[in-house]
Amino acid sequence: MSAQNRTFGTALWDFFCSLKLTIALLIILSITSIIGTVIQQGRTPEQYLQVYSERTYQLFETLNFFDMYNSWWFLSLLGLFSINLIACSIKRFPRVWKTVYEPVLVPSDSLYKTFSNIEEMVVAESQAQVREKIVSQLSSKFAAPVVTQEGEKTHLFAQKGGYSRFGVYVTHLSILIILAGAMIGSIFGFKAYVNIVEGTETNTVWARGGGGDIDLGFTVRADSFTVEFYEGTSRPKLYQTLVTVIDNGEVVKDRRPVIVNDPLKYKGIVFYQSSYGPAGDPTFGFRIRNRATDEVAEITVRAGQRVPLPGGGSFRVADFTPNYQAFGPAARVEVFPPDGARPRSFVVLQAFPDFDMQRGGEHIFSMTNFGQRYFTGLQVAKDPGVWVVWIGCTLLIVGSIVAFCLSHRRIWVTIQPVGQKTGVKIGGSAHRNQAAFSIFFDDLKKGLKDELKG
Amino acid sequence: MPGQDLFSTQIFNYTTIAYFVSMVLFIAFIATRNKSVALVATIIAWIGLGLNTAGIYLRYAESAAMGFRQAPLSNLYESVVFFGWSILLIYLLFDLKYKQRAVGAFVMPIAFIFMTWAQLRLNDAIAPLVPALQSNWLTYHVITCFIGYAAFAVAAGVSVMYLIKVNKEDDGSSSSSPAGGMLAMFPSTKILDDINYKAIMVGFPMLTLGIVTGAAWANYAWGTYWSWDPKETWSLIVWFIYAAFLHARFTRGWVGKKAAYLSIIGFAATIFCYLGVNLLLSGLHSYGA
Numbered sequence: 001m002s003a004q005n006r007t008f009g010t011a012l013w014d015f016f017c018s019l020k021l022t023i024a025l026l027i028i029l030s031i032t033s034i035i036g037t038v039i040q041q042g043r044t045p046e047q048y049l050q051v052y053s054e055r056t057y058q059l060f061e062t063l064n065f066f067d068m069y070n071s072w073w074f075l076s077l078l079g080l081f082s083i084n085l086i087a088c089s090i091k092r093f094p095r096v097w098k099t100v101y102e103p104v105l106v107p108s109d110s111l112y113k114t115f116s117n118i119e120e121m122v123v124a125e126s127q128a129q130v131r132e133k134i135v136s137q138l139s140s141k142f143a144a145p146v147v148t149q150e151g152e153k154t155h156l157f158a159q160k161g162g163y164s165r166f167g168v169y170v171t172h173l174s175i176l177i178i179l180a181g182a183m184i185g186s187i188f189g190f191k192a193y194v195n196i197v198e199g200t201e202t203n204t205v206w207a208r209g210g211g212g213d214i215d216l217g218f219t220v221r222a223d224s225f226t227v228e229f230y231e232g233t234s235r236p237k238l239y240q241t242l243v244t245v246i247d248n249g250e251v252v253k254d255r256r257p258v259i260v261n262d263p264l265k266y267k268g269i270v271f272y273q274s275s276y277g278p279a280g281d282p283t284f285g286f287r288i289r290n291r292a293t294d295e296v297a298e299i300t301v302r303a304g305q306r307v308p309l310p311g312g313g314s315f316r317v318a319d320f321t322p323n324y325q326a327f328g329p330a331a332r333v334e335v336f337p338p339d340g341a342r343p344r345s346f347v348v349l350q351a352f353p354d355f356d357m358q359r360g361g362e363h364i365f366s367m368t369n370f371g372q373r374y375f376t377g378l379q380v381a382k383d384p385g386v387w388v389v390w391i392g393c394t395l396l397i398v399g400s401i402v403a404f405c406l407s408h409r410r411i412w413v414t415i416q417p418v419g420q421k422t423g424v425k426i427g428g429s430a431h432r433n434q435a436a437f438s439i440f441f442d443d444l445k446k447g448l449k450d451e452l453k454g
Numbered sequence: 455m456p457g458q459d460l461f462s463t464q465i466f467n468y469t470t471i472a473y474f475v476s477m478v479l480f481i482a483f484i485a486t487r488n489k490s491v492a493l494v495a496t497i498i499a500w501i502g503l504g505l506n507t508a509g510i511y512l513r514y515a516e517s518a519a520m521g522f523r524q525a526p527l528s529n530l531y532e533s534v535v536f537f538g539w540s541i542l543l544i545y546l547l548f549d550l551k552y553k554q555r556a557v558g559a560f561v562m563p564i565a566f567i568f569m570t571w572a573q574l575r576l577n578d579a580i581a582p583l584v585p586a587l588q589s590n591w592l593t594y595h596v597i598t599c600f601i602g603y604a605a606f607a608v609a610a611g612v613s614v615m616y617l618i619k620v621n622k623e624d625d626g627s628s629s630s631s632p633a634g635g636m637l638a639m640f641p642s643t644k645i646l647d648d649i650n651y652k653a654i655m656v657g658f659p660m661l662t663l664g665i666v667t668g669a670a671w672a673n674y675a676w677g678t679y680w681s682w683d684p685k686e687t688w689s690l691i692v693w694f695i696y697a698a699f700l701h702a703r704f705t706r707g708w709v710g711k712k713a714a715y716l717s718i719i720g721f722a723a724t725i726f727c728y729l730g731v732n733l734l735l736s737g738l739h740s741y742g743a
């Protein structure tokens with residue numbers, strides 16, 4: 001390798017290890033992420049062309065702004081982010097490992113100078129006595145020290161919470177794990193949806209984003225769909241589909257209610273209640289009483305269908321709603337008199353069977369049945385990477401708590417003869433939460449002073 | 455539902471008044487440097503927090519009395535009131551530790567503005583939960599997010615103080631000038647910087663938890679833990695900004711003023727994530743509707 005190559009290699013390595021790169025990447029990711037929140041993602045070209053001019057559309061299309069979170073440039077940013085994370089960890093981890101597991105046992109004067117918690121004293125007792133007392137104090141109040149003899153000097157070193165230095169690495173690793181989980185999901189899983197009309201079944205679903213059909217390998221039947229409203233309001237209370245799963249001719253899930261926030265899971269594929277809608281025109285059951293003759297007819301019609309009335313004339317349902325001002329199904333009925341006069345139009349509510357009496361018409365209408373079939377819209381997802389993501393999330397939280405709340409505390413003591421007496425030097429440091437450590441250190445110092453004087 | 459006359463709304467009115475009085479007194483403290491004024495302001499802030507807590511509990515009881523057993527975190531009004539509560543909680547906990555009373559003059563206004571907005575502009579009616587929100591995850595998700603947001607509010611407040619103080623010092627105007635006199639009650643830049651950092655150290659893991667609980671809920675309810683919906687994306691943007699802030703600490707040249715600016719930008723992004731997304735963008739999250 002030539003010198004130039006090596007310098008280039010080193011420069012590249014330093015670039016990837018740089019925390020400035022981290023900050024730059026975090027800021028670039030924040031700013032670019034905004035684009036996808038302002039421009040709606042994953043719509044059809046027609047929808048975009050309603051909003052943007054042809055030229056803007058072309059430009060955005062070229063820049064992948066319509067699916068930016070899956071674009072090559074955004075994924076490259078995430079890739080660079082991961083490399084930065086890995087490089088930084090490789091560079092720093094061995095150093096931190098050494099700090100914790102191969103600590104400096106023989107502190108130099110210059111090391112002592114770096115501490116903000118430091119104390120020196122000279123006492124009358126012998127070195128051995130002093131040593132014994134300090135060892136016992138440290139052991140009971142802090143941690144058992146390692147004793148190192150260096151000529152006339154005795155050095156003690158004790159530490160606590162060394163593992164907390166690894167919290168940052170757990171946090172960083174967890175981010176890589178989450179990204180890995182997301183990749184597993186996008187390679188081996190799918191996201192799809194399916195609309196099933198009540199009473200019918202399917203064994204394929206449609207991939208979202210136009211990826212075609214996906215064969216489930218089993219059959220799903222939507223037995224029924226219901227929507228409930230809070231009493232007296234049009235505020236939805238419940239959307240529910242009863243789903244039956246049939247695998248190899250065998251019913252494995254029987255009329256299992258699938259509601260929002262309670263999905264159905266079978267063979268790693270999960271079904272979520274997500275939408276619904278009417279399937280075809282509804283049918284209406286009417287009981288029609290002839291005011292004059294008291295003759296009653298039960299008639300079932302489809303919306304729009306014109307049917308004869310007993311005793312002449314005809315009627316049809318001109319319009320309807322499944323929920324008229326929170327009173328339930330309503331139909332606007334048009335009655336065509338036999339003489340060809342203009343049709344009369346009025347509203348019939350299923351909830352009030354006697355209401356039409358007051359209209360004073362020739363025929364009294366009550367709605368006995370509102371037969372609307374629905375389709376239920378289910379999201380269908382398979383994500384074998386989701387467990388990896390949750391492991392990552394758990395580590396992310398544990399790691400951040402360790403990184404932020406715990407600290408690595410270290411205490412060094414050097415005992416050496418000073419003339420006939422014994423000199424003691426104590427220094428300590430914490431890698432985080434120094435204030436709390438200072439209080440502890442002062443307390444320890446005071447305890448030692450009392451012990452050594454007494 | 456129209457025509458509800460809620461006692462909890464009354465209590466929130468008193469809460470808002472308490473926050474207003476406390477805010478005014480904190481500002482008076484900076485002007486007069488009278489320590490008893492600051493003490494009274496702090497006590498009133500505590501009373502406000504007590505009222506705020508009582509109001510939230512009462513609202514829970516009122517919903518239950520209407521037959522809706524739900525955490526009082528179900529619409530924009532309730533979330534704003536809870537945001538006010540969170541800000542006071544985090545602020546007062548920091549006050550217990552640091553006892554830097556001037557900070558109150560920069561944090562109380564945030565709580566006051568939000569409470570006032572809720573009381574004057576938002577619909578306080580209690581309504582039952584739509585199916586999408588019928589989940590315990592809602593509670594975990596909202597509480598963690600809002601504690602995080604509140605910590606960022608405190609951080610942004612002290613960052614503003616930091617910038618005022620540093621800019622005055624850079625001007626070379628000494629403490630003998632009237633403005634310098636006002637600044638006398640400000641904590642030192644070192645303490646301000648420390649509170650900023652510590653508040654973000656509280657807020658960041660809470661936001662992380664908020665994002666994770668949100669993802670867990672989305673996965674449970676919709677089958678995707680992440681769908682780049684604008685709210686999700688904005689919470690990630692906020693998370694990136696504060697991650698940048700935390701790493702800035704390890705890089706020379708990125709501490710002090712730059713950190714303070716990042717903290718303020720982070721809070722602006724937080725507020726956009728909370729409100730701007732609902733009011734200006736469209737997506738899955740239904741609070742603003």
Ligand code: HEM
Pocket residue numbers: 018019022025080081082084085086088092168171172175400403697700701703704
């Ligand atoms: C390219 C990506 C990243 C790189 C290269 C990176 C690198 C670093 C480095 C070198 C440190 C200092 C460790 C030390 O010596 O104590 C650090 C701290 C930290 N990082 Fe990262 N980091 C990255 C992304 C993230 C992200 C996305 C998070 C979000 C959770 C994160 C969370 C933390 C935390 C919590 C600390 C400790 C901060 C503190 O002690 O104040 N890092 N990071």
